[in-house]
Amino acid sequence: MSNINQDVQAxxxxxxxxETANAQTEQIIDLLPGIFLIFNDKFDILRGxxxxxxxxxAHKETLLRKSVSDLFRTDIWEVFQQNLKLLDIAGNESSKFELPIKSFDRKAKEKPYYWxxxxxxxxxEVEGNLxxxxxxxxSQLRESESKLMNVFSSIPLGIMTIDEHGDIEDTYSSYLQYLFNVNTISGCSxxxxxxxxxxxxLTGEDIKGIDNIYVSLNREEQFFESLKDSFPNQIFLYKGNNKEEGKHLGFSYKPVTYDGIVKRILIIVEDRTAIVQAEEDQARANMIEKQSRAIxxxxxxxxxxxxYTRFYMEDQAEAxxxxxxxxxxSELSLIIFDIDHFKPINDTHGHDVGDIVLRQVAGVLLRQVRKTDIxxxxxxxxxxxxxxxxxQAAQSLAERVRKEVEETDFEAEDKVIxxxxxxxxxEHVEGELLADLIKKADRLLYQAKKGGRNQIVSAE
Amino acid sequence: MSTTIDVETVKQKVIEMVRQAAITRVGDHSRLDGFELLELSDTRAAGEVLGNWMSIILVTGDAIRITLKLHFSSSDAKAVSHVVYGEDSPNGVSDAKAEDFVKELSNLMAGYIVKTFEGMNIPMGISLPLCTRGFYEVFADYVPTESPLIRFSDLWRLEYKNRAISGTVMIEISNPNALDALCDFDLDQDDDDDSEFDFL
Known part of the structure; x- marks a missing residue:
């Protein structure tokens, strides 16, 4: 075989x-996700x-020479042409935009497409630019966004972003209008x-915090984080003097960064009015409970x-x-004490001293009793x-009390009394009434007094 | 050599030769009578996308180069090829067979052209036919010129019962004097030899 023939064979x-590569490429184009078209200056489709x-x-064969305009409603088609003109004027390689395509099923809705x-x-020369x-x-993305927006709208949170100038840019919840009691939010500062x-x-600290929000924009994220704690996190917002319809609003701040620079701040606003009111109600309830307990x-x-008082005693002793x-x-006993010659103490040293003696004797009782005693x-x-x-146990306790009182130096106004x-x-006998038990003990007390005082008399 | 050649006659003869190749070979290849060759030059232009598919083949020699493109749709190719494939209807022809049919047709046409030139002692070479889908013909840039190359084109359509295969022929002549024999060439002397050109 000649060299020429070998070259031709090669x-x-x-x-x-x-040819095989071309066939593969064409197959890939066919299977590209989404719509893919090549068209000329006259908007004739050359490949789809x-x-x-x-x-x-359209059938693959009839797609050739169909117009791209068939995809769009008339008004949308004008927008498409504008985008094409801008592409030509700007000299950019490509442009991106979102436009809906008309549906060939009249009942179906238009579908949003990203182009x-x-x-x-x-x-x-003939087809011109391609x-x-x-x-x-x-459409699914938009549907998901719509669902998400519905979620945003339904939750009691206001979500918005402020731009690098501190103006409210995007609002993700109409709830914000309610919270701030305004009709227009976007674009306002x-x-x-x-x-x-x-x-x-506003306090000086609040004002400084508000200034810091603005200062943190267009700065590094680290700087934002260093100022974040100073931003106001709760305010009471009301219009004019109408505090009754005011709202307690809580704020949280998240930076939105581009290349590490804070270009936006996402602000989540929470209506804390109910929570604050609940906290105030709780504080009032706690106060009332404290007062009730004191009473x-x-x-x-x-x-x-x-x-304990007699009032308490009647309940507890009955129990x-x-x-x-x-x-x-199994057993229950009662001790009844009386301070000997207490009236002369009062008469001689005054009621204040008498009160001190009463308090100190009570202190002895409290030291000697167990938790189960009243x-x-x-x-x-x-x-x-x-x-x-x-x-016997009662006698023993009574004797300890008596002895400690006797041995204690009661001091009042620099005097030892x-x-x-x-x-x-x-001791209580089953079936015996409280009043009878007290009377029984009182009789024994009387015997102790009569027997010379400073003694305990116990019933056998 | 100072022979003055009637360039327009040469151009016309080339066009006629290619047309002759087209109309005779499509009839032979499809085994269908009634194909007509219709001019498209008034309505279409060379370089235009005329079909979803295109078979392209190159016939080349020292003095002339002819690029022949056949533009077609798969359904039309099936409609005019089912007889030769022994199928009752176009539906019996696969996409691949329809492509092969047009590739072979372009091969036969090129073979006819080469054979005709060789009859005038003008040696010519031939490429393999290449079949592509899409819009690749738009990149076969074509501008008519008279110098230094004489470049011109011809457009036609082979039509059979509303089915069509379009043809774009782009011709470049570098040495019209070498094609002198064409001026006396009589298209009617076609020997009706339908044997296929054997390329390597």
């Missing part, structure tokens, strides 16, 4: 490969992919809408001695007696102790 092989044939309801229009470098048009169906109406209420304490505690009657506790100021200088236990107490100890 050329033929290359041609065959080229599979989706273009579907959208234009990328490019001019090919090659052109032809353009490629890639269109992506973004953040200061004008949010902070100016309550300027007289209750004053009812059950003797303010002078800290011992103890019931428990004893039901055998929940010490009571019964009246004047008389004290009771109810305790689960028999008369000798104080003793007498006591009667009685």
């Amino acid at each position: 050329s033929h092989k290359i041609l065959t490969l080229l 992919n599979n989706e273009a044939t579907q959208v234009l309801s 990328r229009l490019s001019r090919l470098k090659d052109h032809n 353009y490629t048009l890639l269109g992506e169906d973004i 953040l200061r004008e809408i949010v902070f100016d109406p309550i300027q007289k209420d 209750y304490e004053s009812a059950i505690r003797d303010p002078l001695t800290g011992l 103890l007696i019931n428990n004893h009657n039901r055998h929940s506790i 010490p009571v100021r019964f009246g004047g200088e008389e004290f009771l102790i109810f305790l689960p236990g028999n008369h 000798p104080v003793t107490i007498s006591g009667g100890v009685a």
Whole structure:
């Protein structure tokens, strides 16, 4: 075989490969996602992919020489042509824009498409300039956005961005209009809408924080973060003097950066009015509860001695007696004390000193009783102790109290006052009434007094 | 050599030869009678996209180069080829077979042209036919000129019962004197030899 023939054979092989490559390329174009078109200066389509044939309801063969204008409504087509003109004027390689395509099904809605229009470098004497048009169906994206916007609109949060000048750019919730009580938000400055109406209420710290919002724009994210804590995070917004319809608004701030520079700030506004009111209500409830508890304490505690009052005793002693009657506790006793010669102390040293003595004797009682015992100021200088236990245990406790009182130096107004107490100890008998038990113990106290005081008399 | 050649006659003869190749070979290849060759020059222009598919072949020699493009749609190619493939209807012809039919047709036409030139002792070469889809013909830039190359084109359509294969012929003559024999060439002396040109 001659060299020429070999060359021809080689050329033929290359041609065959080229043809296969072309076929593959064409197949790829057919399968490109979205609409792909090549058209000329007269908007005649020279090539379209599979989706273009579907959208234009044209067979592949009849797509040739259809007009691109068939894709669009008349008014939209004018916009498309404007984009094409801009592409030619600006000399850009491509332009991107969003335009809907008309549906061939009259009942169906138009579909939004995102287009990328490019001019090919090659052109032809007859066809003129050639353009490629890639269109992506973004109806699902728009639907998702719509759903998201519905979510934004339905949640009690206002979401907006401010631009690099501090003007409100995008609002993602109509709820903002309600929050700020204005009709127009976009384009207004953040200061004008949010902070100016309550300027007289703003503290110096608030004003500095507002200034810092503006200062942080067009700066590095790190700088934004260093100032963020100073931004106002809660205000009470109201119009004029109408504080009753005011709202407590909470703010949070997120930077939107481009190349590390804060170009936008996303601001989330929360209506905290209900929360603040709930907090105030809770604080009021806590106060009332505290006051009620103080009232209750004053009812059950003797303010002078800290011992329980008769009012409390009646409930608690009755409960103890019931428990004893039901055998929940096996034994119950009562001690009744009386300070010996208390009237002369009052008469000699005055009531203030008498009160000090009462308080100190009560202190002895409180030191000696167990948690299960109930010490009571019964009246004047008389004290009771109810305790689960028999008369011996009660006798022992009573004796410890008596002894400590006797041994204690009661000091009042630089004087040492000798104080003793007498006591009667009685054990409760099942079925016995509280009043009877007290009377029984009181009789024993009387015996102790009669026996010379500073002693405990216990019933066998 | 100072022979003055009637260039217009040469051009006309080339056009006629190619047309003759087209009309005779399409009839032979399709085994259909009734193909007509209609001029398109008034309505279309060389370089225009005339079909979804295109088969292109090059016939070249020292003095002349002829680029022959056949533009067609798959459905039309099927309609005019189903007989030769022994199918009852165009639907029986696959896309690949329809492409092959037009490729072979361009090959036969080129073969006819080469054979005709060789009959005038003008040696010519021939490429493989290449079949593409899309819009590639727009890049075959074509501007008519008279010097230094004589460049011209011819457009026609082979039509059979509303089915058509369009043809664009681009001709470049570098040495019209070498084509002197064409002026006396009689197209009617076609020997009716339908044998296929054997390219390598």
